[in-house]
Amino acid sequence: MYTAQRACYRTGMRFALILAGGSGTRLWPMSRAAMPKQLVPFIRGSSLLTLAYSRLQGLVEQGRCIVCAGESYRKAVLDELPGLGPEGFLGEPEGRDTLNALAYASAVVARRDPEATIGVFTADHLIEPEEKFRRIVAHGYDLAEQDRQVLVTFGITPVAAATAYGYLRLGPVFHGDSRLVTEFKEKPDRATAERWVAEGPDHFLWNSGMFVWKARVFLDCVRRYEPAAFDGVSRIADAWGTPRFSEVIAAIYPGLRKSSVDFAVMEKASRDPACAVAALPLPVSWTDIGSWPAFADVCSKDERGNALSAEKSVLIDTAGTLVASSDPGHLIAALGCEDLVIVHTPTATLVCRKDRAEDVKKLHALVAEKFGDRYV
Numbered sequence: 063m064y065t066a067q068r069a070c071y072r073t074g075m076r077f078a079l080i081l082a083g084g085s086g087t088r089l090w091p092m093s094r095a096a097m098p099k100q101l102v103p104f105i106r107g108s109s110l111l112t113l114a115y116s117r118l119q120g121l122v123e124q125g126r127c128i129v130c131a132g133e134s135y136r137k138a139v140l141d142e143l144p145g146l147g148p149e150g151f152l153g154e155p156e157g158r159d160t161l162n163a164l165a166y167a168s169a170v171v172a173r174r175d176p177e178a179t180i181g182v183f184t185a186d187h188l189i190e191p192e193e194k195f196r197r198i199v200a201h202g203y204d205l206a207e208q209d210r211q212v213l214v215t216f217g218i219t220p221v222a223a224a225t226a227y228g229y230l231r232l233g234p235v236f237h238g239d240s241r242l243v244t245e246f247k248e249k250p251d252r253a254t255a256e257r258w259v260a261e262g263p264d265h266f267l268w269n270s271g272m273f274v275w276k277a278r279v280f281l282d283c284v285r286r287y288e289p290a291a292f293d294g295v296s297r298i299a300d301a302w303g304t305p306r307f308s309e310v311i312a313a314i315y316p317g318l319r320k321s322s323v324d325f326a327v328m329e330k331a332s333r334d335p336a337c338a339v340a341a342l343p344l345p346v347s348w349t350d351i352g353s354w355p356a357f358a359d360v361c362s363k364d365e366r367g368n369a370l371s372a373e374k375s376v377l378i379d380t381a382g383t384l385v386a387s388s389d390p391g392h393l394i395a396a397l398g399c400e401d402l403v404i405v406h407t408p409t410a411t412l413v414c415r416k417d418r419a420e421d422v423k424k425l426h427a428l429v430a431e432k433f434g435d436r437y438v
Contacts (some may be wrong), residue, residue, distance in 0.1 A: 069330065072210050074177045074179075075178050075179075076124045076129045076178070077126045077127070077128060077169050077171050077277075078118045078121055078126060078128070078180075078181045078183060079130060079182050080129045080169075080180065080185050081130055081164075081185060082100045082111050082120070082129050082135070083131050083157050083163060083420060084185070084282045085157075086098045086099030086101065086352075087280065087352065087422070087423045087426040087427075088354070088422045088423050088426075089352075089353070089422075090185045090422055090425070091411070091431075091437070092104060092405060092406045092410065093107070094259075094438060095248075095435065099186060101138055101142060104357070104371065105360065106182060109142060110185050110186050110414070111129070111142055111143070111144060112143065114148070114185045117189060117195065117196070118196075120196060120270070121181065121196055123302075124145075125149070125150070127146065127150055128151070128167060129150060130144065130150070130163050130166070131151070131152075132154050135153075136153050139151055142383040148391070152166065154315060155315050155316055156316050157320075158315060158320050159320040159322050160271075160322050161284070161288060161321040161322060161325075161326040161327060162320070164182060164280070164323050165281065165288075165292065165295040165334070166315070166401045168180060168275075168280050169295040169321075170279050172277040172301050172305075173302055175299075176277075177278075178277045179207055179275070180201055180274070181199060181272070182271075182273040182275075183272050184271050186350060187359055188347075188351060190243070190431075191337055191346065191436070194345075196282065199216070199345055201238075201342060202274040202342050203274050204239075206275050206279075207340070208237070209340075210276060211242065211279055211336065211337040211338060212236075212338045213273060213278070213279065213280065213283070213328065213337065213338070213340070214268070214275060214339075214341075215230065215273050215341050216229045216266025216270045216272045216273075216343075217269065217274065217279060217341040218268040218269075219343065219395050220258075220267065220427070222259070223259045224268070225249055226247060226350075226353075227249065227268045227350070227364070228247060228256055228268070228269035228312065229247040229250065229268060230246060230247070230267045230268070231265065231266060232244070232266065234320065235379065236338065237342065240341060241341050243328075244332060245329075245332060246269065246325075246328050246332060247301075248264075248324075248325075265398060267343060272342060273328075276329060283337060287326060287330045287331075288319075288321065288334075288375065290299055291319065292327070294317070295318075297310060297337065298310055298314055298315065320346070331377075344400065348431070350398040353420060354412075354422065357371075357384070358416075361386075364377070366380065366381040366382070368382065369384040369385070369386075371386040372386055372387035372394050373391075374390075374394070375387075375393065376394075376396075377397075378396070378398070379397060380397065382402075383396060383401065383402045383404060385403065385407040386404070386406070388406070392408075401416045403419055403423075409437060410437050
């Protein structure tokens with residue numbers, strides 16, 4: 063495990079944190095335990111992690127970008143991002159959901175600079191145009207630095223009544239074009255999502271999972287709402303940069319209670335008079351690559367709406383089907399297919415209806431149960 067070296071830094075620095083800890087089981091069989099979706103080069107030859115890292119260039123100074131992922135992926139991440147450097151990787155002994163990952167990272171950054179501002183980004187989104195994204199995110203940094211008790215989030219204009227995303231209920235104007243968030247709403251059922259989307263983006267936005275805050279403001283919220291998590295990450299951060307860091311994090315981190323940052327902090331902060339949650343609209347093309355249909359949306363299409371991500375394919379009387387392969391020498395041939403997902407890898411092949419793609423996670427679990435780790 064890497065042991066960081068303590069150093070002196072000026073205060074008020076901006077950091078960017080990329081969360082890259084997802085398992086990506088809905089993108090099986092390309093996403094595997096040894097090579098999760100954020101590291102698979104299936105977006106025009108680049109990985110989602112590489113795209114996320116590139117998208118942040120210019121927002122923070124060199125050396126201020128951090129990736130938080132499983133410790134077992136340290137070498138893979140550093141090989142993927144040679145400019146990151148060992149000090150830019152924060153390893154989790156095991157995944158404990160987003161609250162603990164963000165509290166851990168915020169506590170370590172706060173030791174480097176008590177006045178630091180942190181932008182939080184994910185490694186499973188495609189966002190375009192990038193220049194517009196950077197301009198709005200920079201505004202978010204400004205907002206977090208101007209108001210010392212605000213947690214900034216970014217809201218996406220809904221384009222459909224999606225049930226896979228959380229929603230932000232917007233309240234009064236906070237500052238400029240930002241709005242107070244009065245409620246974080248979990249993934250709704252279809253009827254509820256349709257009602258919220260019908261109310262329009264002036265009332266509801268999708269929760270993008272991206273944030274900006276002062277490290278100590280966020281940690282103060284964690285201290286109030288989740289004191290056990292605060293105590294744990296504080297002890298880990300106290301050991302950061304010392305010879306005992308590996309021992310301390312291995313002893314403490316796996317015992318932290320799993321919880322999402324939305325549930326544990328953001329929902330509570332939106333009702334807390336001691337702070338505010340403000341949403342900045344992010345009117346960009348935003349795709350969460352969390353399932354095969356979402357992946358199909360960013361692939362090139364033929365005249366019958368087939369999404370193609372395979373070097374070799376032959377399709378006859380086939381429409382609305384995703385054809386993907388990680389093996390450039392393998393041919394996929396389909397005849398008379400409609401609205402399917404066909405994904406080939408050297409050791410496993412997936413075929414399912416598009417409308418069952420969310421259940422690939424269940425299939426993944428069954429494969430693990432029947433065959434162990436060999437195919438997952």
